[in-house]
Amino acid sequence: MFSRIILNDMLKSKLTTLITTIFIAIAAMLVALSAILMVNLSGAIDTLMREAKTPHFMQMHAGEIDQTRLEAFASSHDYVEDFQINEFLNIEGAKITINGTSLAHSVQDNGVSKQGQTFDYLLDINGKRIDVHDGEIYLPVSYMKEEVAIGDQVIIQNKAFTVQGFLRDSQMNSLLASSKRFLVSDQDYNALQSVGNVEYLIEFRLQQLEQLSTLENDYITAGLEANGPTITYPLFKTLNAISDGLMIALILLVSVLIVVISLLCIRFTLLAKMEEDYREIGVLKAIGLRVADIKKIYIAKYSVITLVGASIGVVLAYMCKDLLLENIKLYMGESENTALAIGLGMVGVGVLCIIIMGYIYLVLGRFKKIAVTEAIQFGTAQEKSISTKHFTLAANKWLPTNVFLGLKDVMTRKRLYFTMLIVLVITTFIMIVPQNLYHTISSKDFTTYMGIGNSDMRIDIQQTAEIKTKANQMVKALANDDDVQAYNVLATKTYYVQQDQQKKRIKVELGDHTLFPVTYAQGNAPKETNEIALSVMNADELNKKVGDKITLIVDDEAKPFVVSGIYSDITNGGKTAKATFTTSSEDMMWYVINVTFKANPALNAKVKEYADQFSYAKVSHIDEYIQQSYGPTIASIEKAAFIAIVVALLIAMLIVFLFIKMLTAKDRYTIAVMKSFGFTNADITKQYMSRALFVAIISVIIGTIAANTLGESIVGAVIGTFGATAFTFTIQPLSAYVLSPLMLICAVLVATIIGASYAGRIKISQYMKE
Amino acid sequence: MKNIITAQNIIKKFGVGDEEQVVLRDISLTIQAGEFVAIMGPSGSGKSTLMHALSGMDKVTEGQVTFDGKVLALLKENELADLRRNKMGFIFQQPTLLKNINVLDNIILPAMRDKRKHRSTIIKKAQELMERTGISGLEKRDITQMSGGQLQRAGICRALLSNPKVIFGDEPTGALNSKSAKEIMNIITQINQNGTTVMLVTHDAQVAAKTERILFMRDGQIATEMTLPRYNGQDLHERIDKVTAIMKELGI
Known part of the structure; x- marks a missing residue:
């Protein structure tokens, strides 16, 4: 019978x-997807890092190196399982061409490397350690997306290589890692040595990862x-994990919101159904059926809907x-946990089903409240209307009558419109x-927010002999350039x-930090x-707050400093500091010079001019720098933002x-009744439109405020996980405050007109007999 | 006197195929301006359907209804609505007032749809009508706090506000106690005496006895009709006896 x-x-x-x-299916799909993606991502990263034997600790070093002393250090510490010194030959982009295209504009530090001896392996796309032969080259996997194919030619300073394949680099795969290793044979590497600057990768594997901080301290x-x-x-x-992690976080956020919307949708349809069946329920109760018996019918119906929806979601x-x-898969390779991923996805969907059914059970609790006599007598629940006494038609001078009726209805039946309000707030x-x-x-x-000042052009000078002299040459050139508006020199x-x-050792960037400031989480x-x-x-590690004192050894002398501010930084391992004092020391690690130009110079030409003139420096156009570092992340978030708008409008x-x-x-x-005394279908539609418009406007306001406060904190927390705190949205007002609300309101009005068309089919005679 | 409503050979069917049901079978009639008409008949005889057809609330399947010179079937939805708002008034069995607004707002609602400019005139007129029907002072009352009789009076005020040519009443006293019913009928009678055409559907011989013309319906047709002199407050029992005699005769 059921x-x-x-x-x-x-x-x-x-x-x-x-x-x-549909809503349950979408919610189930997103929940399952985020579980599958999460397990796969972490699984793939684990597999990659295990197969590649990623170092637990790596110190990059430019300059002289005392290999014996390092080896002695490694062998004298029991917790060191393995130790090696690898080399990375940093080569100017201009000296590398792939299929005839130069890498001159690449903001990455490109270079060649040898295969690790006992760990830090570069893997092929099957996850196997690459065995590279003379004349062959393996490119980072990101080039696979740029239509470079096996067999293509790479020329490094007149020496030709054939692309033999692509490599996964467990250290530097991410576009946020600024260096990119190309793999060549040991012999080819030695032949290229004069072309670039050697940077040493001093690498350690530990018995236990927990010993990492001990090693860090001992090393210092x-x-x-x-x-x-x-x-x-x-x-x-x-x-x-960052790029894909962000995507997963976004999917998870959206799936939580869709789950909430599904629940609201169910609540609303269920209450409407109960309303429809009110008299019948009353009768069933009157003839002695138990509440549980009546509930069963509803539970059964929604169990079917939930199961069907969830199954569709899993398939999708x-x-x-x-x-x-x-x-x-491209960047990290296969995960070994495929079965676990699908299992966890199913568990996620299972939990979702339980939540939905539990919620339905809760809503059905209202059955108890149905009074038999009221139900049989009136056939509907007698609504408690909250009277808004002073808002009357008689006193209304300005609003058209239909608009008045719409507003009045929303005000008196607030509870009814609450569901719609919440949904529209969420969609906003x-x-x-x-x-x-x-x-x-x-x-x-x-x-x-990332620790990089906002300028037009950024110049990096590092890993080069006589670094200070070269920096001075650069400063001289900038000082004589009429197009330059301002520049600062930061020496680390x-x-x-x-x-x-x-x-404890910290890297301090010296120079004027007020000119191209980063964003300070606290202080200045x-x-x-x-x-x-x-x-x-660093502030966390040293346990310092703004205003605290700190002692630095400067030129062999202990000097007191006051912490003036704390900022986010993802560059150089995130452990940096900024100060303005001068030092007599010559041995700087690197220089960063930020430059802005006067109005509208041809930026690209300027960048090229400096890059050509100072081949030892890496000169980058800051927009290009952003594009190349975050380009794919930005592109995928743009796509997500677009999809989010479409999805939100559809949901609304x-x-x-x-x-x-x-x-x-x-x-x-x-x-x-209204039709009987002469209101037209258009009048009724106008009333519903004003109700919807009223609710939509309030929702847009609340939703926008929530997006800019709660949304900002949520996104800030996600961004914060990779080092950038003190996050505030950069808002494009036209899009966020004008276009989006307008689109939403239009969508709401269109849906209202279609939804209210039912009113046109209501025949007066049919309901007047009741 | 002028004809206000004319029906020519109207047929109304519900459903299709095997389930087709003919509710009005070839009815023709004329109502003159100022008449006081009652439609009587057993349940299912088609009396409410006839009234819905004459007032344009429902479309006829065949035949033609003319209201104040206009053929209803030729009017568009909006024109019909205008006609209902300006020239007809309705009183239903259940008080059909909107819950969200107070009594005064309910009464002025149809008039306010397009005459907002004359707001104060409309309000003044509504207050006069409330006075006449004995509910003055209840303007700001929430409709959930009113008795059935009071609500019905408010419904009458709403129907009268636009000076309609015809008032249609579908069992206007059906849900009221006898005291309230009597008072409401007095008001309706008075409306008619002031010149407005009134047409009521009723089961109640007491109500019908106060009208001047009674159409008795059976099986979708007008079985017979009777006329009475204008009711002046005298001889009610005699009039009732006449009505019940015909009812008995017809087996109603």
Whole structure:
């Protein structure tokens, strides 16, 4: 009997059943996808890093190296499992051409490397350690996307190589890792040595990863080579996870919101159904059926909908997963946890089903409240209307009568419109947050959250002999260039911090930090010579706040400093500091020069001019720098933002349509009454439009505020996981405050007009007999 | 006197095929301006359907209804709505007032749809009508706080506000106690005496006895009709006896 009742019921309310099923399917799909992607991403990263034997600790170093001393250090510490010194030959982009295209404009530090001896392997796309022969070259896997094929030619300073394949680099795969290793044979590497600058990769594998901080301290205390960034295993992992991690986080966020919308959708349709069946329920209760018996019918119906929806969702997730896994598979390779991923996906969907059914059970609790006499007598629940006494038609001078009736209805039946309000708030949120995120990370200012000043051109001078002289040459050229508006020179040098009888080493960037400031999470840039600003990671590690004192050993003398500010930094391993004092020391690790030009010079030409003139420096156009570092991330967030807008509009339209359709069914009697005394269908539609418009406007306001506060914190928290704190949205007002609300409101109005068309079919005579 | 409503050979069918049901079978009639007409008949005889057809609330399947010189079937939806708003008034069995707005707003609602400019005139007129029907002072009352009789009076005020040519009443006293019913009938009678055409559907011989012309319906047809002199408050029992005699005769 149950199946008959359920089937009839579904056939009677085809559209409602369909829409509810669609929402559950989408929610299930997204939940399953995020589980599958999450497991695959972490699995793939683990597999990659295990197969590649990624170093636990790596110190990059430019300059002289004392190999014996390093070996002695490694062998004298038991926890060191393996140790090697690899080399990375940094070659100017202009000296490398792939299929005739020069890498001169690449902002990455491109170079060649040898295969690791006992660990830090570069793997082929099957996840196997590459065995490279003379004349062959393996390119980073990202080139596979740029239509470079096996057999293509690469020329490095007149020496030709054939592309033999592509490599996965567990350290430097991510575009956020600034160096890119090309793999050549040992012999070819030696032949190329004069072409570039050698940077040493001093690498350690540990018995236990937990011993990492011990090694870091011991390494510093031993005063070993450290002219370059230090990168540890967890940071490699984070770098590998960022791009896809962001995508997964976004999917997860959207899936949570869709789940909420599904629940609201169910609540609404269920309550409407109960309303419709009110008299019948009353009768069933009156003849002695138990509440549980009546509930069963509803539970059964929704169990079917939930199961069907969830199954469709799982199938959809299974079909879509390869598309989204493509990037993960390309960069990280296969995960070994495929079965686990699908299992976890199913568990996720199972939990979703339980939540939905539990929620339905909860909503059905209202059955208890149905009073038998009221139900039989009136056939509907006697609504408590909240009177808004002073808002009367008699006193209304300005609003057209239909608009007045719409507003009055929303005000008196607030609870009824609450569902629609929440859905529209959520859709506004879904529309605005991703686009704000997109505008934020694609804006020039975003680099300031990452520890990079906002300028037109950035010049890096590193790993070169007589670095100070070269920097001075550069400064001279800039000073004589009439097009230059402003520039600053930041020189980085390592200093020891004296703390609790211990010495810790930090990299301090010296120079004027007020000119091209980064964004400070707290406090300000250092202005006085006794002030210092710390990166978030350093501030955490040294346990310092703004205003705290810190002692640095400068030119063999202990000097007190005050922490003036704390900023986010993802460059150079994230552990940096900024100060303005001068030093007599000559041995700087590297220089960064930021430049802005006067109005509208041909930026590309300027960049080329400097790049050609100073071949030892890496000169980059800051927009290009952003494009190349975050380009793919920005592109995928742009895509996500666009999809989010489309999805949000569709959700809004579906829900509003459903809502208005049910509302007209519920209000059929009132509509018939109004028609009987001369209101037209157009009048009724106008009333529903003003209700929807009123709710939509409030929703847009709340949603926009929520997006810019709560949304900003959520996104800030995600961004914060990779080092950038103090996050604020860069908002494009036209899009966020004008176009998006307008689109949403139009979608709502269109859905209302379609939904209210039912009112036109209501015949007065049909309802007047009641 | 002028004809206000004319029906020519109207047929109304519901459903199709095997389930087709003929509710009005070839009815022709004329109502003159100022008449006070009652339609009587057993349940299912088609009396409400006839009234819906004459007022344009429902379309006829065949035949033609003319209201104040206009053929209803030729009017567009909006023109029909205008006609209902300006020239007809409706009183239903259940008080059909909207819950969300107060009594005064309910009464002025149809008039306010397009005459907002004359807001104060409309309100003044509504207050006069409330006075006449004995509910003055309840303007701001929430309709959930009113008795059935009071609500029906408010419904009458709403129907009268636009000075309609015809008032249609579908069992206007059907849901009221006898005291309220009597009072409401007095008001309706008075409306008619002031010149407005009134057409009521009723089961109640007491109600019908106060009208001047009674159409008795059976099986979708007008079985017979009777006329009475204008009711002046006298001889009610005699009039009722006449009505019930015909009812008995017809087996109603």
